[in-house]
Amino acid sequence: MDLKEKLVSSFMAFENNVDVDHPVHDIRTEAIKNFEAKGFPTKKEEAWKYTSLNSVLKTDFSIFPKEENALEYHQVKKYFLHEIDTYKIVFIDGIYSSYLSETTHDGVDICLMSSALTKPMYKPVIDVYFNKAASNDESLTTLNTAFSREGAYIYIPKNKAPKKPVEIIHFATGNEASLMLQPRNLIIAEENAELQVIERHQSLTGNPVLTNSVTEIFAAKNAIVDYYKVQNDSEQATLIDNTYIAQKDKSVVNVHTFSFGGKLTRNNLNFYQHGEHIESTLKGVTILGEKQHVDHHTLVHHQQPNCESHQDYKGIYGEKSTGVFNGKIIVDKIAQKTNAFQQNNNVLISDQATVNTKPQLEIFADDVKCSHGCTIGQLDEDALFYLQSRGIPRKEATGLLMYAFANNVLESVRLPELKKRINKLIATKLGVRLGFDL
């Protein structure tokens, strides 16, 4: 039985465990039908031309973990942004860990999707928002929708901001030989609300993990959401991240994606602008080696006038790693005065690394500013010589130039401790000791 059949036949068992009278039941049932009809995407589809799931799907993943697993804080402390106080929503093999988490209902809700989907008090919010931004025809998204049960639920009411950032962390213990996880996050920032989120998926062993995650983010008028994705997983971890962001008037949503590890990572990042004077920022730093593969698939859909979007993705590819950037910008006919900026720069530090980069612009309005640029190159030898001539060895000089290359993406990170962490990760990843404190 292949993974698709296994998933489809497991659905009934899964559904029997949950409330069939709940409106989400219909959404799930519809979703599994969609997935059954479409199946996993293949390279024949344009959107998956450069990313093949074949080798991943051969693994016989467990769909539900057999037992609950525990972790001690000291075992996993380094994966938290422990330099500062944060709210934490932590899952171990897909199951909520109250021991490692710190949730709140103090003026804001920072808690669990399983509660939000089952408790009557959340029903009005679920009815309005659940699966309203996520796609109903992306097969992997519908697969997640069908099995949506657990994940983070964050609701920030009007004029509120939580006291501290929120960390959403999924650990895979490796107690299962191979495990599939399907977290489902719902994040709502009402009018004038503010929120900072850090999301991370971390396997603690080399056992294969396939995570198919869906996150829906709703930013109401004037809301500000900063979302940071830290992807530095182990060598057998596959992550398919499907993020859907719906923004209203004057809202600001910034998503930073740091891709430093994992076997295969696919980021489907979708922005929908449903108002005017919206700002959307999509930034990424990718540093890969070995045979790692990262595919950034972005969409910004400008549906109203006077909005902005900024995309800036930097990639550094070594050894036999491969990268993809596919950035799609759609500007509807009424979306006049749109300002859409897109940039993707890549440096190949090995002859065997590959990058495919493709901007895709569909512009139906006539009074817009849209710019895009893609580059793939090697390190500047003149710059290297300049640094070497000052006594900085070639390896460190390379690291310094890489650091400089990625730096302007980090400038917009508004959590200083996270910025430091990412800087350190970059230095470690590049194998250099930089002579100054990051």
Next chain:
Amino acid sequence: MLKIKNLHAGVEGKKILKGVNLEVNPGEIHAIMGPNGSGKSTLASVIAGKEDFEISKGSVVFEGEDLEEVAPEERAHKGIFLSFQYPVEIPGVTVTNFMKTAINESRKARGLEDMPANEMLKRIREKSELLDIDRKFLSRSLNEGFSGGEKKRNEIFQMAMLEPKLAILDETDSGLDIDALRIVANGVNKLRNKDNAVIVITHYQRLLEYIIPDFVHVIHDGKIVKSGTKELALELEEKGYDWIKKEPVA
């Protein structure tokens, strides 16, 4: 200190230096002058170790050691410094952090610990004052958006910070107005002592009014065709390079 013997070097099969001989001793200032394309900058790059250039004959010996197999960073650790004609812009790395990295890498190569922070700050303060550099300037990204003059002044600041034994100033005067030229020259003069040496590469005599050379060499078509004292620079200014080009090589 520096002995260059019958140096032949080129790039991608093109011969640029065709037998350069030069000896520089501690405490000396040498000026190398010549028309465009004569090989001045190539000579500077070869001494600093730029790998694009291939040495086909001859040798560059620094303090008794043949430099042929020595990497550019190791040459820097030994005390060779090149002030670039066109300094490279490095966005994202501040002048201060760059200097800290450079100094500590050199110390590491010599088996020393990192320079203590207060000592580093003191040196940065002293040297920036010497070159009349605003402190704000030091927290800007290296050379990014610097004017031509700022870039050159920053090169000399780096030289002051690194305290090399042999400094090669490649066209440091180009792009400088007269005030900046004075500040830079003044800085170079203050850094001089009996143990270090300077090679000034220039097209014009102007800089040599402020940095007085002990020797002036004229390079033409990859060879030093004439050597003399500072008066030679004045003669060149007066007669132009055509005078040298016409004279048969001695």
